[in-house]
Amino acid sequence: MLRNQIDKIRLLFRKDKESYFCFYKILGFYPRNIQLYQQALLHKSTSIRSEKGRPLNNERLEFLGDAILDAIVGDIVYKHFEGRREGFLTNTRSKIVQRETLNKLAVEIGLDKLVKYSTRSSSHNSYMYGNAFEAFIGAIYLDQGYERCKRFMEEKIFKNYIDLDKMSRKEVNFKSKLIEWSQKSKVEVSFELIEQFLDEDYNPMFHTEIRIEGISAGKGTGYSKKESQQNAAQAALKKIKNDASFKEQIEATKAQNHLPENTEETDELTEETLIEENLETILPVENPETDECKGE
Known part of the structure; x- marks a missing residue:
C-alpha cells in the first residue's frame, strides 16, 4: 500500500503519467517499469526495433507469461478444488489458460484497445489479444514479482470474470x-x-x-x-x-x-510417351489413302 502511494507521488513529476494511469486502471497498482507493459502490447507485426536494432515485440514476454500463468492458475485451482483428482485439476486449468478464454479476458479488461499491430495481421490472428494477455502477465511478473502477479489474477481476473465451479463443468472438446x-x-x-x-x-x-x-x-x-x-x-x-x-x-x-505413388511406373510411362511423341515427329506418318493411290 505504501509502495503504491510512493509510486503515485512520483507520477506527478512524469511526462508520461497518462500511460501510468491507464495501466493503473487495469492492474490496480502503478507500474515501476512501464516499458515492460508497453512491450507486452506490441505484436510482432508492428516491426518496431530497439535502439540496438533488434525487433521489439511481445513474444518473449508471452513465453514467460504462459509459464507463470500455468503456475498461478494451477495454484488457485488446486486450493479451490480440495481432494479432486489430478485429471480434473489439469482439465480445469486448461479451460482457463486456453486461447479462447484468454482472448475474452483480454477484451474484458481492455487490453484489446491497447495492443499495437498491423491491420494486415489482425485478420488472420484471432488469438492476438490472448497472446497479449499472457505477455502482460509476464510483464507483471518481471515488474512486481510472483505474489503481485498472483494477486492480480485473484482480485482482478478470477473475482470479476471467472467462476471456477462453472468453468470446471464447461466442456472443452x-x-x-x-x-x-x-x-x-x-x-x-x-x-x-x-x-x-x-x-x-x-x-x-x-x-x-x-x-x-x-x-x-x-x-x-x-x-x-x-x-x-x-x-x-x-x-x-x-x-x-x-x-x-x-x-x-x-x-x-x-x-x-504424400509423395506420388508408383513414381517409377509414372516415369516409365512418361518416358515411353516422350519416345512415341519423338518418333512421330521424326518418322513420317503413313497415309493409307496415299498408299492405295500408289498401288493403283
Whole structure:
C-alpha cells in the first residue's frame, strides 16, 4: 500500500503519467517499469526495433507469461478444488489458460484497445489479444514479482470474470479442436488405444496415443476412452503450439508420406510417351489413302 502511494507521488513529476494511469486502471497498482507493459502490447507485426536494432515485440514476454500463468492458475485451482483428482485439476486449468478464454479476458479488461499491430495481421490472428494477455502477465511478473502477479489474477481476473465451479463443468472438446487443426493443415491424425489397465482401486483405465503423420504427438490417460482421447488431444495441441521443431518434423514427414505413388511406373510411362511423341515427329506418318493411290 505504501509502495503504491510512493509510486503515485512520483507520477506527478512524469511526462508520461497518462500511460501510468491507464495501466493503473487495469492492474490496480502503478507500474515501476512501464516499458515492460508497453512491450507486452506490441505484436510482432508492428516491426518496431530497439535502439540496438533488434525487433521489439511481445513474444518473449508471452513465453514467460504462459509459464507463470500455468503456475498461478494451477495454484488457485488446486486450493479451490480440495481432494479432486489430478485429471480434473489439469482439465480445469486448461479451460482457463486456453486461447479462447484468454482472448475474452483480454477484451474484458481492455487490453484489446491497447495492443499495437498491423491491420494486415489482425485478420488472420484471432488469438492476438490472448497472446497479449499472457505477455502482460509476464510483464507483471518481471515488474512486481510472483505474489503481485498472483494477486492480480485473484482480485482482478478470477473475482470479476471467472467462476471456477462453472468453468470446471464447461466442456472443452480438445479432440474436435485437434481434428479441425489437422483438416486445415491437411495432415493425418490417428487416435490409438495403446493400453487398458486397472488403477489402485481396480477402476478401468485407458491410455491413448495420438499420432500425426505417424509421429507420436501426445498421450493421455482417463477412466474412459473418451477421456483418454481428450487428454491426449490436449497434450498434442500443447505440443503443436509450443514445439516449433515438432511442427517442422510433421511438415517434413507429411511431404514424404504424400509423395506420388508408383513414381517409377509414372516415369516409365512418361518416358515411353516422350519416345512415341519423338518418333512421330521424326518418322513420317503413313497415309493409307496415299498408299492405295500408289498401288493403283
